[in-house]
Amino acid sequence: MAxxxxxxxxxxxxxxxxxxxxxxxxxxxxxxxxxAMGIGRQSLYDTFGDKWQLYCAAVQRYVACEIEAHVTALxxxxxxxxxxxxxxxxxxxxxPQACLGVNxxxxxxxxxxxxxxxxxxxxRALHIAIAKRVREAQAxxxxxxxxxxxxxxxxxxxSFATIRIAARGGADARELHSLGHMAMRAxx
Amino acid sequence: MAxxxxxxxxxxxxxxxxxxxxxxxxxxxxxxxxxAMGIGRQSLYDTFGDKWQLYCAAVQRYVACEIEAHVTALxxxxxxxxxxxxxxxxxxxxxPQACLGVNxxxxxxxxxxxxxxxxxxxxRALHIAIAKRVREAQAxxxxxxxxxxxxxxxxxxxSFATIRIAARGGADARELHSLGHMAMRAxx
DNA sequence: CCATATATTGAACATTCGTTCCAAAATTGG
DNA sequence: CCAATTTTGGAACGAATGTTCAATATATGG
Numbered sequence: 001m002a003x004x005x006x007x008x009x010x011x012x013x014x015x016x017x018x019x020x021x022x023x024x025x026x027x028x029x030x031x032x033x034x035x036a037m038g039i040g041r042q043s044l045y046d047t048f049g050d051k052w053q054l055y056c057a058a059v060q061r062y063v064a065c066e067i068e069a070h071v072t073a074l075x076x077x078x079x080x081x082x083x084x085x086x087x088x089x090x091x092x093x094x095x096p097q098a099c100l101g102v103n104x105x106x107x108x109x110x111x112x113x114x115x116x117x118x119x120x121x122x123x124r125a126l127h128i129a130i131a132k133r134v135r136e137a138q139a140x141x142x143x144x145x146x147x148x149x150x151x152x153x154x155x156x157x158x159s160f161a162t163i164r165i166a167a168r169g170g171a172d173a174r175e176l177h178s179l180g181h182m183a184m185r186a187x188x
Numbered sequence: 189m190a191x192x193x194x195x196x197x198x199x200x201x202x203x204x205x206x207x208x209x210x211x212x213x214x215x216x217x218x219x220x221x222x223x224a225m226g227i228g229r230q231s232l233y234d235t236f237g238d239k240w241q242l243y244c245a246a247v248q249r250y251v252a253c254e255i256e257a258h259v260t261a262l263x264x265x266x267x268x269x270x271x272x273x274x275x276x277x278x279x280x281x282x283x284p285q286a287c288l289g290v291n292x293x294x295x296x297x298x299x300x301x302x303x304x305x306x307x308x309x310x311x312r313a314l315h316i317a318i319a320k321r322v323r324e325a326q327a328x329x330x331x332x333x334x335x336x337x338x339x340x341x342x343x344x345x346x347s348f349a350t351i352r353i354a355a356r357g358g359a360d361a362r363e364l365h366s367l368g369h370m371a372m373r374a375x376x
Numbered sequence: 377c378c379a380t381a382t383a384t385t386g387a388a389c390a391t392t393c394g395t396t397c398c399a400a401a402a403t404t405g406g
Numbered sequence: 407c408c409a410a411t412t413t414t415g416g417a418a419c420g421a422a423t424g425t426t427c428a429a430t431a432t433a434t435g436g
Binding site: 022024026027098102103105106107109110116119120123148151152154155158159161162163165166168169170171175178179181182183185186 | 212297340346349351357363367373
């Protein structure tokens with residue numbers, strides 16, 4: 001062993017996430033990043049490789065945390081529909097903060113396979129968790145049985161982007177709540 | 189008078205739109221722009237001022253054209269609900285092409301007042317046109333009368349972003365169509 | 377046809393970008 | 407305490423950025 005790092009990898013990654021989610025990849029300079037992360041340039045490059053790898057690591061960590069929060073809310077209520085509602089309400093509550101997942105999709109579309117892979121994996125995981133609860137809610141008679149479960153789950157997941165983009169565009173809390181309510185309506 | 193310009197302002201602006209919608213503001217270099225627009229650097233700066241003003245002009249033109257297309261579809265059917273459906277179907281059909289409106293909101297949020305003003309004005313105009321047709325559809329008994337008309341209109345407009353982001357993320361035509369269908373469901 | 381005015385072209389500008397080099401500092405195992 | 411190894415901080419790099427300058431070309435009005 002030799003000299004240990006003076007910072008915690010996950011902590012500085014969180015700082016990088018805060019920069020990227022607000023300014024995007026191209027809009028975030030190395031200068032902004034090292035300042036926010038509180039480490040030197042060389043430490044950044046030693047630890048993460050380069051700016052692109054740092055970005056991928058940030059997106060990776062962000063979506064992992066985000067999915068965990070989604071799923072926690074989703075499973076937090078005995079009745080499936082209440083779980084779905086709670087998950088959407090959480091998105092509404094957090095919407096004022098820009099979403100790195102949405103931003104990364106907007107900025108790069110499907111032009112970077114490495115990034116798409118991260119996005120796809122998290123989308124799949126979330127979709128499965130939501131679909132399970134939708135199926136439950138259908139069995140409960142709370143969500144229309146005629147609905148295709150997968151389609152409904154996809155719609156719920158897509159609604160997250162709806163709400164977040166609306167917030168990024170300046171929608172207030174009342175409007176965001178209304179969007180969540182309308183999304184729930186589609187499930188009846 | 190003196191020597192006239194060799195290009196059409198709107199034509200080269202369309203070319204700039206194609207670059208910006210795909211790569212964003214920060215992701216589009218002056219080099220990429222002049223190449224796509226087919227004019228010299230100096231002509232670009234003489235005509236549009238600088239990169240930021242060119243971007244604003246591009247967004248301005250894009251949203252104006254987009255709203256016109258939305259409203260044309262919206263009013264193209266005798267029954268209000270059919271107009272709403274046609275408008276959503278058009279968004280689904282065009283979704284494979286990135287939307288400059290959505291991208292500009294994602295990239296800048298509300299950090300550039302000049303840009304927000306353009307976005308807000310177009311959002312207001314679209315909202316009013318949709319709300320009118322939603323009210324009609326409510327009178328027809330096609331859209332639930334208990335729904336707040338403004339909330340429903342806001343939801344329809346927000347659904348455009350839903351569909352477009354899903355497409356940017358890689359959703360296929362079937363999934364996009366399903367999202368449009370689910371959005372219509374919320375209005376019943 | 378000339379004077380004027382604008383457009384075009386391509387080189388050049390300063391600045392910022394992402395990245396790397398290098399010397400000094402700090403920690404651990406022997 | 408020494409040797410080995412890694413981290414750190416800051417200067418430095420070439421490349422790319424957005425923008426402008428200067429010279430040439432091309433049109434119009436008198």
